[in-house]
């Protein structure tokens with residue numbers, strides 16, 4: 001797509017460990033190829049409660065490193081709930097409770113038991129509705145870097161540009177980096193949000209139906225982008241759209257009423273599902 | 288076929304009726320709104336016009352703005368009252384805004400939601416409804432006698448700060464609460480901690496609301512006479528407090544804080560209670576100046592809010 005697109009690999013690590021960047025050690029494990037398990041994360045018997053209502057019931061799910069894993073299922077089955085466990089968004093609201101584990105590799109720690117702030121520094125998120133800050137385009141992309149204490153202008157400039165190129169937005173905004181983010185179209189805003197999530201180079205990015213508010217053209221762009229990013233960063237994506245899941249994901253998980261029904265290679269799940277309920281859902285006789 | 292066609296026509300007619308009915312309701316609501324607005328503005332305008340007409344001879348006389356109060360009504364001016372009001376407002380703003388904004392942030396973002404915060408919550412709302420003279424009594428006991436601050440600009444500024452504290456706290460909380468969940472989650476999702484989220488993202492977005500609340504509070508304080516009379520402000524002040532800045536180091540001077548003073552509403556009250564009709568002219572003119580000050584502050588609030596919105600959205 002972008003001729004000057006540079007993948008986040010070894011060469012970029014040199015930049016991220018430049019002076020003034022306190023963030024380098026966060027990405028150290030991105031270089032430790034391959035992960036011992038091949039998994040970036042592993043959900044084990046995870047249950048979740050909104051107050052007294054149980055929304056997840058002993059869910060298991062592996063999340064393979066630097067691949068796209070799609071979560072599908074009918075509305076209200078708990079896809080967003082599961083996704084938001086990964087960056088501990090539920091901790092912002094009172095009364096929510098986790099039980100079980102999400103092991104995060106290679107450190108092998110339980111991410112629902114450690115400090116939520118620490119988790120969010122490592123796992124980024126792109127939301128359903130584009131939600132840029134009411135600030136300039138530049139400030140939006142730099143936000144995550146500033147949160148991590150990166151203040152040096154040259155480092156910020158460099159990483160903002162890299163993130164915007166990565167999100168396939170650079171050419172469209174390079175002449176108006178100081179313009180308000182609200183001046184962008186919906187699709188551009190969503191790519192800006194992706195750039196914002198990419199800039200701090202997280203280990204994993206969560207997408208919650210990132211294209212449901214966009215037109216087909218903008219959707220296609222985001223889909224391309226997600227596929228491009230896989231291979232560099234681990235992606236977990238919720239989608240309502242089964243074509244989308246089959247197009248862009250390597251692995252697919254099907255959920256129903258808070259339970260994990262089936263997980264497997266996307267091809268296998270869509271062509272030869274093991275569970276009859278998965279079959280019913282993907283053939284449209286369900287939900 | 289034919290039956291279908293009539294059904295289409297019939298439903299078309301039905302929708303037309305529905306639309307017409309909705310439009311009638313709209314027009315009725317709009318008319319009531321305009322009527323109420325017009326009555327309110329007409330009342331305000333007639334008060335202002337009456338005051339202007341009565342006070343006109345003094346309003347157009349420059350001496351009125353530069354003279355001290357006097358026994359002779361035609362020489363009396365409002366310089367000491369204007370300066371007093373300005374300095375008292377300065378104290379009020381400097382004390383109340385940081386306290387109230389900090390309290391609002393704490394209550395909205397940090398306070399655990401339990402019975403204690405519920406009690407604080409209810410009390411803050413109730414404080415906004417306490418009659419202002421009660422604040423005056425509190426200040427008389429606490430600041431004037433308790434702390435020995437005397438009948439000074441500092442005391443008056445403090446009591447008015449207390450008076451408008453709940454107004455600004457409530458405005459701050461509402462402004463913070465109106466920030467969409469999206470924006471917070473975006474900030475937290477990037478790994479921001481609570482203070483980063485609040486200071487970098489929530490507060491800037493809440494600023495128009497907080498500013499409006501502050502100015503509405505100050506506009507209320509500027510017209511308050513009761514609490515200031517209670518603490519014993521003088522009505523006849525023929526001198527100005529020492530200036531807050533000076534030409535010799537350390538360049539600032541806080542002596543004015545402990546100076547006796549008067550303020551506009553008290554000056555007005557004083558002149559109204561005189562038997563001579565000439566003083567009533569002075570009172571009317573003072574009323575006009577006070578109203579212009581209040582309207583100007585509200586205008587400023589609207590302007591700032593408009594500017595900030597424009598800056599954020601476009």
Ligand SMILES: Nc1ncnc2c1ncn2[C@@H]1O[C@H](COP(=O)(O)OP(=O)(O)OP(=O)(O)O)[C@@H](O)[C@H]1O
Nearest residue numbers: 050053055073074075076077078079080081082240
């Ligand atoms: N804040 C909340 N408080 C209480 N219950 C909630 C809350 N959010 C979601 N739920 C419930 O949890 C269940 C799972 O919701 P979730 O949002 O995860 O579904 P979803 O699979 O993402 O659906 P959709 O495809 O419509 O987005 C639903 O039954 C929902 O009603």
Ligand SMILES: [Mg+2]
Nearest residue numbers: 079080081238
């Ligand atoms: Mg959802």
